[in-house]
């Protein structure tokens with residue numbers, strides 16, 4: 666149990682696709698105001714958990730508990746209040762390449778119910794923070810991959826949510842761009858109390874103080890800060906810990 670305030674938790678959360686058990690009795694805690702990393706090999710259940718927390722899938726068993734105002738309440742289906750505080754960046758781009766950067770963001774802000782002036786102010790702030798305001802009127806298709814990702818992050822933050830979820834947001838990006846994006850979001854957590862859930866299989870994106878969940882075959886294999894996990898397991902780094910997880914489980918019965 667974390668001694669820090671939580672944003673979300675799951676209790677005995679399970680999900681299956683037909684005969685395939687994707688998540689099994691998962692207890693997980695997302696720490697408020699921190700960069701929470703969700704790690705696991707292909708098929709570990711990351712996207713399923715992501716979809717459950719984003720409200721795209723409905724829990725089949727167990728609970729999702731939300732601490733929006735500090736008090737726990739079970740999230741049976743995502744409430745308007747929950748969604749208003751949620752920003753999502755999906756693995757596949759959902760920007761319209763033919764619209765300008767500004768139009769993409771304005772459309773999202775309108776869907777969030779923002780008034781046009783407030784939306785424009787927020788768009789400017791978010792794009793300036795990501796050094797993209799000079800691309801406001803450019804069609805998205807003219808941007809490179811790293812810039813498109815930044816636009817998606819700006820868009821997910823335009824309505825100033827408390828919680829930002831990103832599903833493998835750095836796939837296909839070079840190391841420099843990945844480091845810039847993770848540094849940016851670590852800084853937003855520290856300075857503005859944003860809670861981030863960052864799904865990845867790239868361990869170099871995670872800092873020692875970050876809370877980490879390593880999912881394996883739908884179950885929590887390790888949970889704690891990166892530093893604690895390394896101290897507890899004696900692993901040199903997360904890569905070694907993930908390799909051990911994979912090799913230990915080779916003999917385990919499948920769920």
Ligand SMILES: Nc1ncnc2c1ncn2[C@@H]1O[C@H](COP(=O)(O)OP(=O)(O)OP(=O)(O)O)[C@@H](O)[C@H]1O
Nearest residue numbers: 682685686687705706707708709710711712713714
């Ligand atoms: N729609 C589906 N129908 C059947 N099985 C599915 C479906 N979606 C996922 N699965 C299975 O559920 C398990 C968990 O998948 P999930 O996509 O959540 O894992 P993941 O960790 O996100 O993997 P990846 O990194 O490859 O996206 C996998 O065995 C996957 O094959």
